[in-house]
Amino acid sequence: MNINCDDRERIFLYGSPEEWAALQLHANACDVCADELRAWQQLNAAAVELRDYEESPALWARIESSLRQQQAAPAPRKSSWTSLDFWRHISHAWQFALVGALVVALAISSGYLYTHRPVSSVNQGNTLLKTGALAEVERTEREYMSAIDKLATGAGPQLNADTPLMANYREKLLVLDSAIADLRAQAGENPSNAHLRHQLLAMYQEKQQTLQDVLETKR
Amino acid sequence: MGSVGLTLPWEHKLSPVERNGERRVEPFQEKAETLGIKEEVPQDASVAAACLSGNLQGYERLYRWQGTRMKNLARNLLGSQSDAEDAVQETFLKIQRSITSFRGQSSFVTWTFRILVNTCHDLRRGRVRRKEQANEDVDALPSRKELRAPGAHPSLRMALERALERLTAHQRDVFLLYEVEGFHHAEIAGMLEISETASKNTLFQAKKNLRAMLEPPRSSATGGAQ
Numbered sequence: 014m015n016i017n018c019d020d021r022e023r024i025f026l027y028g029s030p031e032e033w034a035a036l037q038l039h040a041n042a043c044d045v046c047a048d049e050l051r052a053w054q055q056l057n058a059a060a061v062e063l064r065d066y067e068e069s070p071a072l073w074a075r076i077e078s079s080l081r082q083q084q085a086a087p088a089p090r091k092s093s094w095t096s097l098d099f100w101r102h103i104s105h106a107w108q109f110a111l112v113g114a115l116v117v118a119l120a121i122s123s124g125y126l127y128t129h130r131p132v133s134s135v136n137q138g139n140t141l142l143k144t145g146a147l148a149e150v151e152r153t154e155r156e157y158m159s160a161i162d163k164l165a166t167g168a169g170p171q172l173n174a175d176t177p178l179m180a181n182y183r184e185k186l187l188v189l190d191s192a193i194a195d196l197r198a199q200a201g202e203n204p205s206n207a208h209l210r211h212q213l214l215a216m217y218q219e220k221q222q223t224l225q226d227v228l229e230t231k232r
Numbered sequence: 233m234g235s236v237g238l239t240l241p242w243e244h245k246l247s248p249v250e251r252n253g254e255r256r257v258e259p260f261q262e263k264a265e266t267l268g269i270k271e272e273v274p275q276d277a278s279v280a281a282a283c284l285s286g287n288l289q290g291y292e293r294l295y296r297w298q299g300t301r302m303k304n305l306a307r308n309l310l311g312s313q314s315d316a317e318d319a320v321q322e323t324f325l326k327i328q329r330s331i332t333s334f335r336g337q338s339s340f341v342t343w344t345f346r347i348l349v350n351t352c353h354d355l356r357r358g359r360v361r362r363k364e365q366a367n368e369d370v371d372a373l374p375s376r377k378e379l380r381a382p383g384a385h386p387s388l389r390m391a392l393e394r395a396l397e398r399l400t401a402h403q404r405d406v407f408l409l410y411e412v413e414g415f416h417h418a419e420i421a422g423m424l425e426i427s428e429t430a431s432k433n434t435l436f437q438a439k440k441n442l443r444a445m446l447e448p449p450r451s452s453a454t455g456g457a458q
Contacts, residue, residue, distance in 0.1 A: 026436045052443055059446075060411035062389035063308050066300040072317050073295050076324045080288055083325055 021046055025053060150210055157217050161224065168227040182227050189220045280340035283331050291324055298341060301413055302348050308396070308408050309352040319355055323348045338422040345415075346423040349405055356401075395445040403438035410435050 014035040016024070024032045040047040103111075165186075172179055172186075196213045203209060279297065282290025302323065306316035326347050334343055396404050405424060409415045410431075415423070417431040424431070 022436075025439075026432055052447065053439065056439055056442055056446070057411060059388050059392050060407070062386075062392060063304075063408070063412045065304055065307065068300060069303065069313075069317060072303070072320065073292065073299065075317070076295065076321045077288060077292065079321060079325055080291055080328055083328055084286070084288075 018043060018046055021049060147205055151204075154210075154213070154217075157214075157221075161217060161221050164221065164224040164228070168224045171227050171230065178230065179227070182223060185223055186220065189216055189223065192216050193220070276340045277336075280334060280336070283327065283340075284334070291328065294327075294340075294344065295324070298344065302345070305345070305408060305413055306348060306352050308393075308412060309349070309404070310355060311393075311397075315355060315359075319348065319351050322355075323351050326351065339419070342419050342422040345409070345419075346425075349409075349423055353401065391446060392442070395442050398445060399438055399441055403434055403441065406431055406434040407438040407442070 014031060016032065016035040016039040018039075020032070021036060024036050028036065036046065036050065040050045172183055193213065193216045196209055196216060200206065200209045200213060275297065279290055279293050282293060284290075299320065302320050303316050306319040307313060310316055310319060323344065327344060330347075334340065338346075396407065399407065402424070406420055409420045409423065410417065417428045417435075420426075420431045421428045426434070
């Protein structure tokens, strides 16, 4: 087997016994390889110096005692995280695959839940107000409307001003009044529909806020 | 090259380890024979089975079989006899706690030494953390080294111990497991959860670094030759 200096490190790393023998032969005629080989072998020999296999007479007794104590102690409750220990024993490729599968499953289930979600407005719309509650809602509505009318009266002079801002407010109030009229018409046909009542209340609140804004502008 | 104080006395007449190249010389081969152990695998499996059954005699067999080797490795990783004994004890407790998770994917000894190496790393890290908290100099770690029974070449051993401290933890683990404890690369790969090739490469780098740290300064070597 022909060996040269370039083969030396490869043989140190992965050399077969035959290659080591060939390197030894080569080293007989090559000072550099002879030095390297000697240093390498001396390092192996030096490692032997780190072997100290003396018995520690008391160590087993100490270990045995602690093993007995641990055995006698009640088993600690397994934390929920220890059940995930299997995770560490599977390869990274499988970990990525499982995470990917989990993400896809979550996405699909979220999509399913979203598309098949109960339509809240329908549910709310179908929610019927009981007779007593309906009477109370209607009374409160009337009071609210009366208060808003008073507010509208107060804001009237300001609203009639010929400015672009007031023109915007007037337009907004027209739209709100139109929406309120529609909702009241619907609520008249279906007075127990809580959803319509909620929408109506939201419109009233919006109108109230708009009128207050007009009054604020006046100040 | 910063080899002051680490110079290996190469002039020592060391009998080279008869490795037949890199063919393994198992340091425990003779020991196993004196214990009447013929083959390693049945021993390994029977000790594992005894431990799994909860019988403390199983642990005792493991200790009698591998205890001194475990203590020696821990001693070389931690630099102190008492820390090494603590590490071995902690390893046995961990084995007892997690024996049911041993699936036999590696040999029981490989599994045991994996736990030992991790325990030593934990102890080492804990020691560094405590030193940091106490605002002490972490570099003072090697000072924890204790004197131990003099070998044939105490100066050589001390130089090697000091050089080992300057290797990376990974290189130190592989060097000690292969060169000192006599494990195969396949076993080391199982213990350190690396590939066999990575174990070989790491050993090669470790030895190259040790060689660089331990070789006499070039100038003095040349002078000596003249």
